[in-house]
Amino acid sequence: GQSLEQPSEVTAVEGAIVQMNCTYQTSGFYGLSWYQQHDGGAPTFLSYNALDGLEETGRFSSFLSRSDSYGYLLLQELQMKDSASYFCAVRDQRGGADGLTFGKGTHLIIQP
Amino acid sequence: NAGVTQTPKFQVLKTGQSMTLQCAQDMNHEYMSWYRQDPGMGLRLIHYSVGAGITDQGEVPNGYNVSRSTTEDFPLRLLSAAPSQTSVYFCASRRTELYEQYFGPGTRLTVT
Numbered sequence A: 001g002q003s004l005e006q007p008s009e010v011t012a013v014e015g016a017i018v019q020m021n022c023t024y025q026t027s028g029f030y031g032l033s034w035y036q037q038h039d040g041g042a043p044t045f046l047s048y049n050a051l052d053g054l055e056e057t058g059r060f061s062s063f064l065s066r067s068d069s070y071g072y073l074l075l076q077e078l079q080m081k082d083s084a085s086y087f088c089a090v091r092d093q094r095g096g097a098d099g100l101t102f103g104k105g106t107h108l109i110i111q112p
Numbered sequence B: 001n002a003g004v005t006q007t008p009k010f011q012v013l014k015t016g017q018s019m020t021l022q023c024a025q026d027m028n029h030e031y032m033s034w035y036r037q038d039p040g041m042g043l044r045l046i047h048y049s050v051g052a053g054i055t056d057q058g059e060v061p062n063g064y065n066v067s068r069s070t071t072e073d074f075p076l077r078l079l080s081a082a083p084s085q086t087s088v089y090f091c092a093s094r095r096t097e098l099y100e101q102y103f104g105p106g107t108r109l110t111v112t
Helices: none
Strands: A003-005 A009-013 A018-025 A029-037 A044-049 A053-057 A060-065 A070-075 A084-092 A099-102 A106-111 B004-007 B010-013 B019-025 B031-037 B043-051 B054-057 B064-066 B076-078 B087-094 B107-111
Touching: A003 A084, A009 A018, A018 A029, A018 A084, A018 A106, A029 A060, A044 A053, A044 A060, A044 A070, A070 A084, A099 B031, A099 B043, B004 B087, B010 B019, B019 B031, B019 B087, B043 B064
Parallel strands: A009 A106, B010 B107
Antiparallel strands: A003 A018, A018 A070, A029 A044, A029 A084, A053 A060, A060 A070, A084 A099, A084 A106, B004 B019, B019 B076, B031 B043, B031 B087, B043 B054, B064 B076, B087 B107
16 A cells, blocks of 8 residues: 655744655655645645656755655755645555645644 | 636535536636635546546546536536535646646635
8 A cells, every 4th residue: 555754843043944855655656745734725736756856946856766765855045834734645656547646744833 | 818717606505405516718728627725735536537538537526426528618517515515616727738737716616
């Protein structure tokens, strides 16, 4: 089966950089996605890595190492609005149609 | 485009009642899915569909039924509600060949 591990909570200071890790076990792996979810809101897509390396989108970067079954999300120049939960999700083969399996999420707390 | 819409936003049911959670998308996405999210948990896949007339079970399908008669609509039916089904339910859709998944605003269901 599939499983993903994420730290439950991370605290960081406004303006700083934070890294949130994700390790996974799955079969038929296609790629690793990251989603942001504010309290009471819906998850929104941040990034996707299918190949090893770093993908950058503005203040957000995501990294993947397929050989280590590991990825991370990096947020730079933290702002108070970045306080949210961040979920990694594995795209894998399930019954002939690929789906997403989510981790339990990391709650990011930003302190002024 | 409205994106992914869900109704109702909130619902309270008594044990044993049945109801249907509605989901619609106007992006012509082939792939649609239903997730539930419980406190401190990630999103768990209930059912998914790769196109009209095709549905399959996810990780936690028991107690739920789905059908997909059109590309746009993917309703989720609770046959006989139980307190264990108290949760937030998210519907999502995407193009089959792409990785970015779009979520609806969610339905907050309480079963007493």
